Amino acid sequence: MKNETGMIFAERFLRHDTGPNHPERPARLESITTKLRETGMWERFTHLGFEPADLSWIRRLHEPSYVARCFAACESGERTIDSADTVIGPESAEIAQLAVGGVLAAVDAVMAGRVNNAICLVRPPGHHAEADRAMGFCLFNNIAIAAEYLAVQHGLDRVAVLDFDVHHGNGTQHLFEHRRDVLFISLHQHPATLYPGTGYVHETGRGEGEGFTLNLPLDPGSDDDVYRHAMVFKVLPALKAFQPQFLLLSAGFDAAKDDPLAQMNVTPSGYEWMTRFLKTQAQTLCEGRLVSVIEGGYDLRCLAESVLLHAGVLLEPAESNDMMAVKSGFF
């Protein structure tokens, strides 16, 4: 098995202009790429080419009227869409379309076996975006469209989306809560204490999708141990029961201890542990097929350090499951 990790990044993602003082700013990705270059890790990735996604993929989950409205708002010079916190510039819809295209290219590369796994350093983020509206800095739901693409284009019957961003992935949940072919698991700060106010334990899916949404709200102040416990005792059994053919990560790094938008205490090494744990599960369950897509993370130092360790684990040679388990601290 090759030991290659795909990288999705384009300078154009920095041109999604959210103006001064917005937490979701171009410097986020710059801090990550600078760190990866300084440490020499950048050259170790297989840098994947990509194009803007065909709009038909975006329109499969987002209402066509919303997609059109998003492009029109950018073209007409509007500065926000649907809520005051979701700032747009003239190129934002096109850049969001490019971000989706990047994630789909990562999925294709993993499915074709060109790389083992991949990381997508994209902006704008996606997991809050709903079928009919932008929300929480997100325009198009990158991860959800990737899950749909895996089901339709690659014919997969079971795709798991694991969202460890500190905010609940409301958009992803709502797009799939009625379906049983996509398992959505979210670990987030308790909705009574943090935006967007959804993601309670009792939200478990609807109709045919009942039981295929798993929300794991965590108290403010939760640290690495709390996340490890949730991973081992909640996430692992759910993944094993579902037997996914692909694991998608909504990788937000805003549960970091210094993040300005939330009140959690995860350290960079906590993210490293979680990554190794999830990579191990992907290796056991689905031949290591895993694509990580950046969502939030607003303290630049924590973000860069955490993504460095996250990406470093993805780059590690595929080892025997026993060795991975030892490294994950199971024994």
Ligand SMILES: [Zn+2]
């Ligand atoms: Zn977030």
